[in-house]
Amino acid sequence: MNYQWYPGHMTKAKRQMQEDIKLIDLIIEITDARVPMSSRNPDIDEIGRNKSRLILLNKSDLADPAANEAWIQYFKKQGYHAVGIDARNKNGIKKVQNTILEACKEKIERDKRKGIKNRPVRAMVVGIPNVGKSTFINTYAGKAATKTGNKPGVTKGKQWVRLNKSVELLDTPGILWPKFEDQIVGERLAMIGSIKDDVLNIEELSLVMIDYLREHYKGAIEKRYEVSEEGRHVEVLERIAEKRGCIKRDSEIDYAKASALVMDEFRNGRLGRVTLELPGRGEDKDA
Numbered sequence: 001m002n003y004q005w006y007p008g009h010m011t012k013a014k015r016q017m018q019e020d021i022k023l024i025d026l027i028i029e030i031t032d033a034r035v036p037m038s039s040r041n042p043d044i045d046e047i048g049r050n051k052s053r054l055i056l057l058n059k060s061d062l063a064d065p066a067a068n069e070a071w072i073q074y075f076k077k078q079g080y081h082a083v084g085i086d087a088r089n090k091n092g093i094k095k096v097q098n099t100i101l102e103a104c105k106e107k108i109e110r111d112k113r114k115g116i117k118n119r120p121v122r123a124m125v126v127g128i129p130n131v132g133k134s135t136f137i138n139t140y141a142g143k144a145a146t147k148t149g150n151k152p153g154v155t156k157g158k159q160w161v162r163l164n165k166s167v168e169l170l171d172t173p174g175i176l177w178p179k180f181e182d183q184i185v186g187e188r189l190a191m192i193g194s195i196k197d198d199v200l201n202i203e204e205l206s207l208v209m210i211d212y213l214r215e216h217y218k219g220a221i222e223k224r225y226e227v228s229e230e231g232r233h234v235e236v237l238e239r240i241a242e243k244r245g246c247i248k249r250d251s252e253i254d255y256a257k258a259s260a261l262v263m264d265e266f267r268n269g270r271l272g273r274v275t276l277e278l279p280g281r282g283e284d285k286d287a
């Protein structure tokens with residue numbers, strides 16, 4: 001995956017999206033439920049104005065259930081429709097489909113008044129890399145979905161997949177770029193593994209993670225590693241290293257290995273369901 005975005009890439013992605021958005025009624029924006037703010041790019045609000053909007057908090061299986069609910073309420077208050085999902089799991093399909101119809105209610109009623117019957121709602125998926133766009137499209141419109149290509153009036157080459165008789169989805173997602181300029185955003189995207197670790201210092205990242213867990217998910221480290229989480233964060237990392245055998249040949253602690261272990265385990269949900277930002281906590285200038 002390439003996370004190096006340059007102004008040229010952004011302009012191109014934006015232009016492509018502006019073209020695709022003309023064809024659709026609804027924007028399905030996928031975010032990562034562990035960082036719903038940092039994994040968004042608000043430029044989509046400008047690009048997608050006048051369109052119905054649905055925000056999916058994906059990977060909600062890895063995020064804190066209470067935080068998922070708080071974010072859903074937060075986005076709803078802002079006028080979006082919002083649902084938490086695990087895109088790998090078909091169980092959420094019905095809920096998402098119902099919300100799509102709810103989000104497009106006005107359009108459907110407008111069609112009805114004009115005597116247009118059964119014109120499906122058209123939607124496209126957008127989001128920054130790694131939030132689960134392809135997984136969503138595969139699960140929701142995967143093998144069983146009917147491909148409906150090149151219809152008259154549809155830009156040549158565009159493929160639509162049918163979710164059901166009322167909803168069609170553009171089969172290629174729009175890729176939004178992360179807001180790298182904001183350091184906190186960069187750090188949080190690195191935490192969830194969306195920015196390559198070699199770009200950021202994994203040891204620093206794991207220490208920030210240890211501090212965050214101790215503050216907001218007290219006991220999570222003790223439970224997972226059976227070590228005390230008291231003291232300086234680096235001491236906690238050292239205890240984890242000793243416990244898990246992250247020791248070099250010369251009996252020195254292998255900080256890099258221990259840090260990678262902590263970050264991997266966080267990303268796989270082994271440290272529990274953790275959300276890294278909450279609406280109204282005052283740490284996010286936007287939230």
Ligand code: G4P
Nearest residue numbers: 058059060061085086087088129130131132133134135136
């Ligand atoms: P993208 O198109 O937006 O770039 O994302 P993509 O679908 O490729 O998903 C990125 C990774 O996130 C995938 O893992 C996918 O399995 C995982 N993923 C997507 N949705 C969910 C979800 O709701 N819950 C969880 N837990 N994981 C999800 P991958 O590339 O196969 O890596 P990995 O599975 O080996 O970590």
